Amino acid sequence: MSNYDHEQLSRLIGMLPPAPEAWVQAAQELPAARRGLDQLVARAEADAAFRAEVLADLERALQAEGVEPQPRVVAELRRLLADD
Amino acid sequence: MGDDDAWRELVDRFSRYVYAIAVQGFRLGQQDAEDVFQDVFARVYERLDSLRDDEAVRPWIAQLTRRVCIDRLRSGSRESDADLDELPELPAEDSLTALEEAFDVHEAMAELPENCQVILDRFFARDESYRTIGDTLGLPAGTIASRISRCLDKLRDAFDGRNPPPTPSGGQVT
Secondary structure: OOOOOHHHHHHHOOOOOOHHHHHHHHHOHHHHHHHHHHHHHHHHHOHHHHHHHHHOOOOHHHHOOOOOHHHHHHHHHEEEHHOO | OOOHHHHHHHHHHHHEEEEHHHHHOOOOOOHHHHHHHHHHHHHHHHHHHHOOOHHHHHHHHHHHHHHHHHHHHHHHHHHHOOOOOOOOOOOOOHHHHHHHHHHHHHHHHOOOOHHHHHHHHHHOOOOOOOOHHHHHHOOOOOHHHHHHHHHHHHHHHHHHHHHHOOOOOOOOOO
């Protein structure tokens, strides 16, 4: 005899609605975003002119690297470049 | 499966759980909940190599999410000049236990045929009507209720298979 009837199961299913799609997508793209950031920072470390270019327009630099310039990613790039 | 695909699958598997802990358990607003959500997955990503045991991932993510939520509540209290010694209101343990139970049910749901997963998810977790589900899946709306009932039977079997109910003898096997 099961511990769970239909009502209990349906209540438990309903307790976990999907997270907003954009949040899930941003989390799923984390590895690609990290790779893009690492490449940008490495190039910026080696090339002062490129670093200045990136700092002048962080969003565009990310897009050129194929990374969606979400505010969180832009802030992370700014932080990494400031740490150089 | 590549690392990126495995990561996507992990996020997919735990996204509802992390979201529910933040929003239902700790009652965070959407902005705080989003920060917690992204922070949790960023930390999971950084530490994933040290967690090869699948059994350990879930309790670790649950604990991490709770800790990040508490940090968020505390930083919110500081910003609002509340008494620093005063702990923010934490969720009742019962509500977090119920979310773990809900996660178990969703894990069991993942073992069902895809049509059952979709129907149960759309009706109970996404609050879609019979008509919307029927239109989307190309099924007569009048058949949705009976399909839901059959899928719940399958879910109960799958869930009991993963979590056998106690036997009348108290679980003793002789």
